[in-house]
Amino acid sequence: MVPSRQRRLRVAGRLLVWLAGLLMPTLALAHPLQAGLEAALAHYRRLAADPAVQAAWNEPLPPLGARKLVPGKPWAGLPILVRRLAALGDLSPAIPPPARYEGELVAAVTAFQKRHGLETDGVIGKDTLAALNVPPARRLRQIELNLERLHQLPFAPRHLLVNVPEFVLRAYAGNEEKLRMKIIVGSARNKTPTPLFVEEMRYLEFRPYWNVPPSIARKELVPRLRRDPAHFVAEDFEFHDGHGGAITTLTEENLDAVLRGRLHLRQRPGPKNALGGIKFAFPNHDNIYMHHTPAVRLFAKARRDFSHGCIRVEEPVALARFVLNDDPSWDEPRILEAMQSGQTRIVKLPEPVPVIIVYLTAVADDPGKVSFFPDIYGLDALE
Incomplete structure (x- = not known):
């Protein structure tokens, strides 16, 4: 991504806080994700200050010897790998270094991959090796940066939080997460990033052009x-x-x-349409919206930045139910019917739902387990 586009996204992230204050004047002080990240901050402070943990990162893991390390193969880096995964909590400290990469160590690497937004195949390749070489002190800085973003972000009792580098949408009612789903966002490779902003979702469009x-x-x-x-x-x-x-x-x-x-x-509307059967509209200067998609196979990917900027949602019916405030007249069968047949139709929401598009590369839903995600747009590097 070109630096000027990165700068615009960074500035947009800062303006997001100001816009949120304008759009949502009666806001709580903290986002529900904040407590978990604060616990992770304290945990990583302890890790970064522990000499025994620091020692596990004093030297880099050795080269793989091949393009990747698959289960069943020997590797000179296994003793260091065991120490690092044990320090991070992905592997029991009681597990000794094996002669080959197998068993519980493969399971621990798979858990590590899941926490770092990587393909969860248990195979150590270039991306997994790079993530394993990041020391706790750098992760600590990443947590601090993302916690600062969360601290500044107000939220309404009901809202949608779109986390771009995680490729996840969460729906909240009060402090409770009501819905979570995979999403597809703007491509970093093609330089079509999803912009960061706050707007209000106002209507749905069934069978859109x-x-x-x-x-x-x-x-x-x-x-x-x-x-x-x-x-x-x-x-x-x-x-x-x-x-x-x-x-x-x-x-x-x-x-x-x-x-x-x-x-x-x-x-035209129909099974070929790129927007699928439903569009979720929150009018904005960038003409960004959420929508269904016929290309559902892409949701199986770990990295999901494939769009031109708009946000594709994995569970459009569940999202429609939420933003329609679980209106009994719009149950699942009726939503599916509206998506699959009939004419193009616009349905106004009973009340606007704030949509907050954020850039969090560290999230801790569980206070004891923090997840890190690749800095796909290079925004962490600019801070």
Whole structure:
């Protein structure tokens, strides 16, 4: 990601606090995630000050010898690995270093991977090795940085918290977490990050059209349609003029009109639609929203930054139930019916729900277990 974009996201994170104060004037003092991270802070302070723990990081783990270490293989780094995992609480201190990488040590590495947002395959590769080499003193600084972000963040009794580097959405009612689900966020690799802000979700749109943003049309879709004209019909695209008129014929003239801004591309509602069956709208300057997606296979990935900035949700029906305040007239069968059949329909929420998009690379739901996540947008490095 380019430095200027990183700086904009960092500034956005600071403005988020100010915006939250404007949007949510009757706010509590602390977020429910704060207590767990404060306990983790105290724990890592002890680790960072313990000479025996420090000694486990005095020398780096040796090279793997191959691209990765798989179960059943020997490795010169096993004694150091055992000491580190025991110090971090992922492995019992009573476990002696084995001759080969196997058994409880593989299980401990898998637990470590889960806490660090890595693929939980028990295989030690480049990313897992890098995370294992981070000493507690650096993790302590990471906790301090994220706790500072949480301390400054007010919250409303009912709100949605979108944590970008964790790829997780949480829904809160008071101090209680009511819902948690996987999400997909803006891509760091393609330099389309999800911006950080606070806005209010105001309505749902069932069976939405996907109005292709001009940047995506220009850089991706128009070139694709010129290479593969059949894609236009196969994926249910059409042109529209912004005044209700739809054109279902693909021509070079119409593609040129899209590039000049006279026409726009959109995808009709249905099983091919990129937004799936439902869109969650919280109007903002960046035109970011949450939505369902037909590409559900991507939720199985550990790292889930694949979008152009919008937020794809794994459990759209559960999220709809929450933001509709569990309205009995909008039960699961009715929501599914609205997503799968009928016309495009906008449903106003009974009351706006604040959406807080944050950047926390350290989270402790359980006071005894802190999770760290890769700094995908490079924001921790700027602090």
